[in-house]
Amino acid sequence: MLSEFDLIKQYFVRPARPAPLSPRAQLGIGDDCALLGITPGQSFAISSDMLVEGRHFFAGEDPRRLGHKSLAVNLSDLAAMGARPAGFTLALALPAADRDWLAGFSAGLFALADEHDCELIGGDTTRGPLNICITVFGEVAPGQALRRDAARPGDDIWISGTLGDARLALAGIRGEVALQEDAQQLAGARLHLPTPRVALGRLLAEGALAHAAIDISDGLAGDLGHILERSGVGATLDVDALPAGPVLATCASGHAALRRAYTAAGGDDYELCFTAAPARRGAIEAAGAACGTPVTRVGRIEAAPGLRLTDGQGQPLELRLAGFDHFGGGQ
Amino acid sequence: MLSEFDLIKQYFVRPARPAPLSPRAQLGIGDDCALLGITPGQSFAISSDMLVEGRHFFAGEDPRRLGHKSLAVNLSDLAAMGARPAGFTLALALPAADRDWLAGFSAGLFALADEHDCELIGGDTTRGPLNICITVFGEVAPGQALRRDAARPGDDIWISGTLGDARLALAGIRGEVALQEDAQQLAGARLHLPTPRVALGRLLAEGALAHAAIDISDGLAGDLGHILERSGVGATLDVDALPAGPVLATCASGHAALRRAYTAAGGDDYELCFTAAPARRGAIEAAGAACGTPVTRVGRIEAAPGLRLTDGQGQPLELRLAGFDHFGGGQ
Structure with a gap:
């Protein structure tokens, strides 16, 4: 023993x-x-x-x-x-x-x-x-920390890496979608072996490039909601601008609703969602390139409370989204 | 919900x-x-x-x-x-x-x-x-921390508070001993509501009064053993000098073996066992008095490896003692 x-x-x-x-x-x-x-x-x-x-x-x-x-x-x-x-x-x-x-x-x-x-x-x-x-x-450094309460109206909203492949893998395991074995394997790597975006986070903080940040564990819409609530602001999110994971992008071509749901509220992505002044766009692109992590602009922080979702044409979108709650409904 | x-x-x-x-x-x-x-x-x-x-x-x-x-x-x-x-x-x-x-x-x-x-x-x-x-x-302060590897031959071994009442309460719950209800209540307070000796620990560290220390969670003999092993020393412990909890002292009068076993290896006491140079005796007594925590000298650190138990007359004692191991035999 x-x-x-x-x-x-x-x-x-x-x-x-x-x-x-x-x-x-x-x-x-x-x-x-x-x-x-x-x-x-x-x-x-x-x-x-x-x-x-x-x-x-x-x-x-x-x-x-x-x-x-x-x-x-x-x-x-x-x-x-x-x-x-x-x-x-x-x-x-x-x-x-x-x-x-x-x-x-x-x-x-x-x-x-x-x-x-x-x-x-x-x-x-x-x-x-x-x-x-x-x-x-x-x-x-206390003044450099990327806090949830620091988003400001006019900020861009950014996402690191890609979203949705972890949720797609989970759907495959649960039998909610049918995936080929190699697709299941590839997407599964995002679910089981997430990559923490430590280098990007440090560059954003040390260069004072970003205002607020959160990691996306429970789904982007819900996690961004924490930033909005704590910062006392709202946002518009261009759901069609969300960078889908490679497996989701392939499998969901022609299934816009699935792609939208999994990128906007998939969960388990462990990407960063952060907000930054438009003046920082070039520096943020450079920081992403420096640490090999793609970064994508996906929306805008606004003074009016609430999260507004739009499609690629700027038209309002209604998505049935639920974040993950360990004691409530679940995802 | x-x-x-x-x-x-x-x-x-x-x-x-x-x-x-x-x-x-x-x-x-x-x-x-x-x-x-x-x-x-x-x-x-x-x-x-x-x-x-x-x-x-x-x-x-x-x-x-x-x-x-x-x-x-x-x-x-x-x-x-x-x-x-x-x-x-x-x-x-x-x-x-x-x-x-x-x-x-x-x-x-x-x-x-x-x-x-x-x-x-x-x-x-x-x-x-x-x-x-x-x-x-x-x-x-890094130089003041009471480390397990800092005991020195010639050090006194000290115990804060009293030992054994928590183990006695557990024995009562398990039906290993029969306790009257008020005794069970009183001893149970030591088992369920332990008092962390924070003030004493700080005085010992900040005054550079003690060398090594450990808290007694798994039984004195086993926990002292960690100090001995990491410090590369041995010790003689006067088991009859161990301060028994008030309930144990009353209930075990005439049962020396029970008292010895529960004080030397009871577990769940959350008292401090610490070692200190004999020159510090007065200062340690004063520190105990200052924070309202009794302190008792119970043995001596020696160069020869191993833990030697003696009775009040200095005669060698054999006790069947077992510390608590979460994956091994248990206590």
Whole structure:
């Protein structure tokens, strides 16, 4: 039987990295607390996400993908703040200490952590129904953070990357749409292995290019709604300008309603939605190009409250959209 | 039906406190991340604990007590580091959005949080088997932190407060011992409403009075073992010098073996075990008196590895002790 201490030692404690790689963690796993230093003048940006089997992922999900996704959704929150990743804690409830699962999960987790120089600094393991709780820490200058309440009338609304392929993959798994196997695979990568837009978020914050930002986890319309509500503004969104994922763009040609619904309210995209002054358009295009992340203008922040959807001709659109609510209706 | 947003708003978002009370949280609940400032020259001490129903608490546990205990076990980790509480995140999986449960849980949580000026700055809620994951943040000067690896041969070993009443209460609940109702109640308060020794931990750290420290969650012998292992030292512990809780002291008079087992390896005490140079005895007694927490000397750190238990006459004791391991044998 694998003990709790052996489990942590074998799968989650790694050799200390040389100081230039790890300037922030002053004391890691194995004490009552981890100690983390911070660059003078910076604030800590902190976010927690809890992933529950059967709710956020299917039972039997590949552990390597799950390790990736668990950290990715947290890094995406740092990205939406414009923060630089510094470290994370992992609390894990497991039905059993399964070596194959642990090896896969930790491999997926650490591969993404290393990509972002974000160290595992502590946590907790216990027996229980599968539950993964990650709390991530980043640094950001308080005045540069991309807050939800900072959108201004006249701002452009931008989207990073593409939308809708994650929702399409989910629809394929649920049998709501019929997808060919390669399309399911390709779209599935967006659902299971999301890419947190950390580099873009940092460029937007450090260059003071954007005002407000949020990451799109529950569907663009709902997430943009949080920016509008907290900023006390409204918006018009050109739904036909939304950049569809490559699989959705192919599969939904001729199905405008499906494409519109999945791009405007799909969920699980983990792209950034941000607002910025029109004067910044060139700089934002350049920032996107610099980090290899396409950026697309999709609408305008306005003083009048509410979210107005239009088609490519500027005509009002009615879409039946629902964001994801863990205690309400669901998506 | 209570939505996720309403749930957070009603039970966990509180009016912003005036600036002198809340200098650290620059941005709280409701954005992608919370932003937390830090005093220049300090490090962040960070700890995560996950509490699972049926593992860390009984199904149907009073939610108010559970709110207290969930934060208390985390504050206890800060105490063992000598850190000053700054804030915490709460991730919560709930089988259903039960208003009575939420009202009780949040009341217990916030009562303790306010006592320690430790703000809830963010988190996550989702539906799932009951699981409470708190990550707590504190400040400590890096050179003052009470680390597990800092015990030195010749150090005294100290215990705060008393030991064993929490284990006695558990024994009563399990029917391992028969307790009268008032004794069960009194001992139960130690099990369900532990007192994190934050003030003592800070005095020990800020006054450079102690070398190593740990909080006693899994039983003294096992937790002290972590200090010994990480410090590369051994110890002799006078088991009869261990301060028994008042209920245990009364109920176990004439049952030396029970008293010894519950004080030396009971678990769930959330007292501090710390080591300090003999020259600091007076200052440590004064620190305990200053914060109203009794402190007792119970042994000595030695160069020879291993933990040696003795009785009050210095004779070797053999106790069958087992720490708590979530994946191994259990306690």
